[in-house]
Amino acid sequence: MIEVLAPGPLTTVQDLGRPGYAHLGVGRSGAADRGSLRLANRLVGNPEAAACLEVTLGGLEVRFAVAATVALTGAPCPVTAGGRAGSVNGPLGVRAGDRLVLGTPGRGLRTYLAVRGGIDVPPVLGSRSTDLLSGLGPGPVAAGDRLRIGGDAHGQPTVDHAPVPVLPGALVLRVLPGPRDDWVTAAARERFVSAEYTVSPQSNRIGVRFDGPALERAGAAELPSEGMVRGAVQVPPDGRPVLFLADHPVTGGYPVIGVVEPGDTDLAAQARPGQSVSFRWGRTLWR
Amino acid sequence: MRILRYGREALLVELAGLGEVTGLHRALSEALPPGVAELVPAARTLLVTYDPAATTHDAVAAVVRGTDVTAATAGRGPLVELPVTYDGPDLEEVARLAGLPADEVARRHAAAEYAVAFCGFAPGFAYLTGGDPALRVPRRSTPRTTVPAGAVGLADEFTGVYPRPSPGGWQLLGTTGAPLWDADRDPPALLAPGTRVRFVP
Numbered sequence: 001m002i003e004v005l006a007p008g009p010l011t012t013v014q015d016l017g018r019p020g021y022a023h024l025g026v027g028r029s030g031a032a033d034r035g036s037l038r039l040a041n042r043l044v045g046n047p048e049a050a051a052c053l054e055v056t057l058g059g060l061e062v063r064f065a066v067a068a069t070v071a072l073t074g075a076p077c078p079v080t081a082g083g084r085a086g087s088v089n090g091p092l093g094v095r096a097g098d099r100l101v102l103g104t105p106g107r108g109l110r111t112y113l114a115v116r117g118g119i120d121v122p123p124v125l126g127s128r129s130t131d132l133l134s135g136l137g138p139g140p141v142a143a144g145d146r147l148r149i150g151g152d153a154h155g156q157p158t159v160d161h162a163p164v165p166v167l168p169g170a171l172v173l174r175v176l177p178g179p180r181d182d183w184v185t186a187a188a189r190e191r192f193v194s195a196e197y198t199v200s201p202q203s204n205r206i207g208v209r210f211d212g213p214a215l216e217r218a219g220a221a222e223l224p225s226e227g228m229v230r231g232a233v234q235v236p237p238d239g240r241p242v243l244f245l246a247d248h249p250v251t252g253g254y255p256v257i258g259v260v261e262p263g264d265t266d267l268a269a270q271a272r273p274g275q276s277v278s279f280r281w282g283r284t285l286w287r
Numbered sequence: 288m289r290i291l292r293y294g295r296e297a298l299l300v301e302l303a304g305l306g307e308v309t310g311l312h313r314a315l316s317e318a319l320p321p322g323v324a325e326l327v328p329a330a331r332t333l334l335v336t337y338d339p340a341a342t343t344h345d346a347v348a349a350v351v352r353g354t355d356v357t358a359a360t361a362g363r364g365p366l367v368e369l370p371v372t373y374d375g376p377d378l379e380e381v382a383r384l385a386g387l388p389a390d391e392v393a394r395r396h397a398a399a400e401y402a403v404a405f406c407g408f409a410p411g412f413a414y415l416t417g418g419d420p421a422l423r424v425p426r427r428s429t430p431r432t433t434v435p436a437g438a439v440g441l442a443d444e445f446t447g448v449y450p451r452p453s454p455g456g457w458q459l460l461g462t463t464g465a466p467l468w469d470a471d472r473d474p475p476a477l478l479a480p481g482t483r484v485r486f487v488p
Binding site: 019020022023025026089109114124125135136176177178179180224225226227228229231232250251256258259260261262263 | 293298312315324325326329332333334336405407410412413451470476480
């Protein structure tokens with residue numbers, strides 16, 4: 001059992017989401033930075049899809065009722081376990097009664113806390129993820145919550161430390177054009193990959209919003225709503241692009257001018273408000 | 288039919304209309320091509336997502352191109368009857384827009400057999416087609432901040448039922464007590480694409 005003493009600005013339970021229900025209006029949800037969740041699970045000997053805590057801008061404080069092995073990945077933050085300093089990207093031993101305290105990350109936005117055995121909240125449609133758009137899954141983690149530790153481990157931790165690239169200060173995201181890149185002007189397509197954008201404070205798990213030059217539509221026609229994907233870059237009427245993350249709506253009515261490469265979408269999920277981001281048309285050698 | 292690239296893990300099929308969307312969706316869901324993950328029908332398109340480690344754009348596109356999208360017509364799905372009370376706050380406004388008495392609006396709404404074209408907006412929210420063309424009305428100019436669960440509404444060519452309280456701009460005709468969404472049920476949505484629907488006063 002883990003007792004939540006303080007959740008920080010926003011902490012949710014996340015796994016790899018609930019695929020297979022988009023045709024019923026249910027998005028996949030799951031970790032915003034999928035690669036970091038997978039790594040955290042591997043570090044503690046969990047299946048890659050086990051449920052973890054996704055901690056936004058640190059500030060999480062929990063007490064472990066039992067000894068546990070944990071790992072932190074994603075946005076690197078200072079951590080203490082029972083008053084002893086620990087490090088990220090490697091397994092960390094926690095004793096019964098220890099408080100685990102996460103500081104504010106120096107870079108990045110979302111830190112993943114994996115516990116050996118997984119976080120055991122009741123699954124909804126096969127996933128323990130909190131979907132902040134549809135309201136499915138458990139509510140955000142709150143002070144006083146008691147989270148059960150599951151029995152989901154399948155091996156022993158095998159590495160002491162995973163080498164992870166430092167999160168970049170200025171982010172460059174590779175975008176594959178389409179399906180609606182012809183719905184903005186040629187000048188807007190050029191501006192999109194030459195301008196510098198800033199991550200807006202309005203960003204959340206649904207999408208990253210950007211401040212920067214507007215992208216003009218090529219016509220006045222309305223697009224009937226169509227299916228959306230994670231990584232899609234939508235151009236709403238104000239012309240400022242929105243990059244869809246884990247809790248994106250399953251359909252949308254604004255044109256998608258391109259889709260960010262899956263790995264780069266993980267990086268975008270770590271972009272902080274105010275951070276500078278630029279886009280590049282990606283390799284279009286399709287397979 | 289036009290097939291558009293949609294990132295590394297999806298393609299978007301543009302079709303002539305809802306009939307073709309329903310046809311392609313039904314055909315592909317009956318025999319899901321290898322590596323395909325999800326099919327998301329919408330008004331004019333079908334989104335097909337796939338695992339790029341298991342298949343390729345070209346392989347999925349070939350299956351899509353080889354599918355007959357014209358054969359299927361709405362009407363083969365299961366029939367669900369929704370009990371309804373025509374007590375909605377916009378009944379009079381819809382009657383005014385349609386140029387019909389309110390009881391005639393209710394009669395025509397209940398006389399039609401609908402089919403779920405696609406879902407979206409919220410878990411279990413189904414866009415129903417097949418309604419009386421005389422009842423085609425625009426959305427409210429100002430959406431309501433809260434629409435109660437079970438509210439039956441009209442917007443453009445669609446009718447729909449709000450599965451749970453949410454903001455919404457549809458013109459509300461009535462109320463149903465049918466449980467449209469239950470995450471503990473399999474399937475969780477009462478109305479899935481292809482399901483036929485009648486409203487029973």
